[in-house]
Structures are given as C-alpha cells and as structure tokens.
Amino acid sequence: MSTTTLAGREIHVDAEGFLTEYDEWDETLAQQLADQIGVEMTPEHWDVIRFLRADYAETGTTATTRRVNAVGGFPVKQQFALFPKKPGKKMSYIAGLPKPAGCV
C-alpha cells in the first residue's frame, strides 16, 4: 500500500492510483481526481458519482455499468458520454472506489 498527497492531505491508494479507503474521499478530492483524468464535472457527473458512493456503502462492491443503469437509472449511453471510453473505471476512480469486479 502507498500513500499520495492530494487536496492537501495524505491519501491511501493502490498501485494504479485508485483510493483504497472509502472514508478518505470527499467531493473536493473527487474534483481533483476528475481533473487529473481530464473529466470536467457537471451536475450530471455528480449524480452518477453520488449514486456509486451510496451503492457501495450499501453493497460493499462497486456498481458495474449495468447496475448504474438498472439500479441508478443512468442510461448506458449517458455513462459513455459523461465518462468517455472507459466509464466503469473512470467513474469508480473519481468516486474513490475500487474498479468494478463484475463482468457485466
């Protein structure tokens, strides 16, 4: 495990840079994570990120694209538009969660 300094404090991350501690995340940090990967946050982006956080708190796993659609109500097309090319990984990175583990 290693730490990195983001938003003026030390954060635990894995080898790829994904946060490993759920409670170290806040929206200021999320903004910075988004900036780092070139995602410009809009209210629509925040809705998806907040859903992912709440869903993880409930289930203990990161929602897949399918679940973000089926349970969160965000159409797959919209997810690809908001987080281009690799929505699953980008959403979880900004939300401070592990990459989705499910296949679908």
Add this chain to the structure above:
Amino acid sequence: MTDTQTQPAVVPDFGDDAETDRKLVIICSKGNLDMAYPGLILANSALGEGIAVDLFFTFWGFDMITKSRQQKLTFTPVGNTAMHLPIGGRMPQWLSPFPGMTWVATKMMRKQIDDLGVPPVDEFLDQIVASGGRLWACKMSADMQKLTLEDLRDDVEDIITAADFMDLSEGAQTLFI
C-alpha cells in the same frame, strides 16, 4: 504503519492519449442459451474498455437477433457431459433427452444468469448497442431462414455478405463462437 510509503500522485492510465485502433469482431454462430453469452459478455467488456466491437450473427446465432426468437433461447443438457446436478454428481446421459428436460434446464440456467445480475439476451444486446457496439447479420443465413431486416432487431445495421465481412473485420481481432 511502517510499510506505507509516500509517493508522488499516481494517476491511472486510461489510455486516452494513445489513440487506439484496437477492434474486436465476434462471430456468433450458436443459438443455444449457454452459447449466446460468451460473445455478449466479451463484447460488453471490450466496449467498456474503449475497444470498438462488431458482432456478426450467422447460422443459429440468428436466433439472438430475430425479434420473435431472441427471448426464447433454450439450453439442453443433451450431449453435454459437463452438466452437473445441484445435488452433486453428473447428469446421466440417458436422462438428458427425456421430455421436459430442456424446459427444466433452461429455466435453471435463466435463473442462474438472472441471479448474477446478467441481463437476458435481448436486454444485453440493448446495452451493447447503447455502448457503441454494432450488430450485423449474415446474408446466407438470412436467405436460408427466409428472414429479412424486418424480422430482425431494429438496431441491426444491415444484412451483409461474406465479402462485406472481410472489409468489416480488416485489422480486427476476430473470435468465432
């Protein structure tokens, strides 16, 4: 914590800068419920990784994109020696062809798939198309089964020939399922 090291900010590489031309073509030739899924899962995963995907449906694979059939794919244990019973042991081969076995086995598999949160074939294709995947139908199969574009899902791009398929798959990684 002694094993914790502070390092400069690590940013995951999502490969956005490298303009990838990686392309996957999946030929779906089977119409059994169990054989529909490998192609769907791989297509969906590839799209989620920013890889362009074309699905080409041929022969029995047509059932996956035929409006009247795509919700009715079935699974049969006949000839499948890897079919295990919930109570343990293998399903005896003499039992597999009995009337009603396909119905039972299909019902069981549908439930297992649903329990995993994996969508049925038609919804899975909806998701693949929404993710940017394209669906193509084989001309010879359409002619053999006397099907036209009208009979197929509305999001099927076109019915194409084997020669068209060669253009489509140029430079792509191709999987035959």
